[in-house]
Amino acid sequence: MLIAIVILITAWINYINLATARSMERAKDIGIRKVTGAFPNQLIRQYMMESWLVNLSAILLAIVLVLVLKPLFNRIIGESIGLIMLQQPVFWVSTFIILFLGIALSGFYPAFVMTRIKPASILKGTYANHGSAGTIRQILVVFQFAASLFLICGTFIVYKQVKFMQDQNPGVKIDRTIILKYPVLRENLQTQVAMFAENLEQETNITSATLASAVPGMEVAFFASNRLQGDGQDRHRLYEMLIVDDHFVETFGFELIAGRSFKKGFGNDRENLLINEEAMKTLGIGKAEDGCH
Numbered sequence: 001m002l003i004a005i006v007i008l009i010t011a012w013i014n015y016i017n018l019a020t021a022r023s024m025e026r027a028k029d030i031g032i033r034k035v036t037g038a039f040p041n042q043l044i045r046q047y048m049m050e051s052w053l054v055n056l057s058a059i060l061l062a063i064v065l066v067l068v069l070k071p072l073f074n075r076i077i078g079e080s081i082g083l084i085m086l087q088q089p090v091f092w093v094s095t096f097i098i099l100f101l102g103i104a105l106s107g108f109y110p111a112f113v114m115t116r117i118k119p120a121s122i123l124k125g126t127y128a129n130h131g132s133a134g135t136i137r138q139i140l141v142v143f144q145f146a147a148s149l150f151l152i153c154g155t156f157i158v159y160k161q162v163k164f165m166q167d168q169n170p171g172v173k174i175d176r177t178i179i180l181k182y183p184v185l186r187e188n189l190q191t192q193v194a195m196f197a198e199n200l201e202q203e204t205n206i207t208s209a210t211l212a213s214a215v216p217g218m219e220v221a222f223f224a225s226n227r228l229q230g231d232g233q234d235r236h237r238l239y240e241m242l243i244v245d246d247h248f249v250e251t252f253g254f255e256l257i258a259g260r261s262f263k264k265g266f267g268n269d270r271e272n273l274l275i276n277e278e279a280m281k282t283l284g285i286g287k288a289e290d291g292c293h
Contacts, residue, residue, distance in 0.1 A: 003154045008098065010147040012106045013140045015054065019047075019110035030114050040115040047114065051107025055099055076162075172216060173253030179215055197245075210251035213243040228283055237282055239275075249274070258288035 030043065067083070074080050085091045182193055193211060200209040213222075227235040248254075249261040254274075262272070280288065 003151065003158070006147050006150055006154070008102075010144055010151070011058070012102055013144050013147075015051075015106045016109055017140055017144070019106070020113055043115050044108075044111040047111035048103060048107040051103045051110075055102040055106065058102075059095060059099055171254070173251075177252075194245075197247075201247075208247055208251040210247040211245045212248055216242060216252060226283070228285075231284075235284075239279055239282075259292045 033043065070081065070083065182189070182196075197209045197211055200206050222241050223238045224241045225236045226239050227233075227237065244262070246262040246264040249256065256274075257277075259274070262274070275283070277288075
């Protein structure tokens with residue numbers, strides 16, 4: 001998100017610099033229009049309209065490029081990123097806000113500079129883009145170079161992160177896995193969901209199905225404060241908890257380094273826990289086998 005904002009601001013600054021750099025080419029046109037009676041607000045409207053057309057065209061082009069390049073991007077990162085955001089009202093509200101901000105930022109300053117030009121100096125050929133306008137342009141150019149360096153570093157960091165995600169073993173099998181969310185408030189919910197899972201397992205194209213209170217690695221069902229028996233109250237720590245069924249370990253391909261998975265019909269399995277290695281360290285368990293007692 002930060003990189004996207006920097007790219008957007010850099011594009012606006014680039015447009016402002018190009019517009020002000022062209023002021024010498026358009027200076028005579030502006031001077032003649034002023035001499036013939038053009039008011040400053042008319043010139044401002046002209047620049048704002050040009051800015052509106054440029055920003056609107058840029059947004060439309062960006063949406064088209066996203067639609068065209070999405071399959072290629074998905075292949076590069078090895079993930080499937082959908083475009084459900086295009087169906088969200090917040091996306092279009094944000095787009096319109098960005099559009100109007102772009103019009104205001106990239107259109108107002110060039111218009112402000114051009115409307116301050118004196119017609120006499122333009123027609124005599126003595127006009128030059130200097131003073132405060134030149135200073136602001138220099139500041140914008142410096143910022144643009146700094147932003148470019150930031151983007152280069154940011155691109156390298158993002159590349160390393162994507163490479164890490166591709167090479168890292170998450171310890172959970174998520175390929176060819178579909179996650180369905182069911183309504184929380186419904187009569188006989190547990191019975192109906194369990195029957196639905198059993199029906200799924202009867203399908204020949206489905207190898208396994210499981211029920212969980214949240215998506216592992218993405219969501220948290222609830223937090224609970226836990227400690228080992230015999231530890232003091234100061235050893236209480238909050239842990240992310242999931243409620244799962246007996247097919248959870250098998251479906252997600254978790255590797256157990258000690259103990260066993262949950263078993264259907266095992267009377268006290270409602271009171272048993274499966275913990276990961278990080279929780280084992282936090283609880284102060286030295287060996288994985290020690291946590292089985």
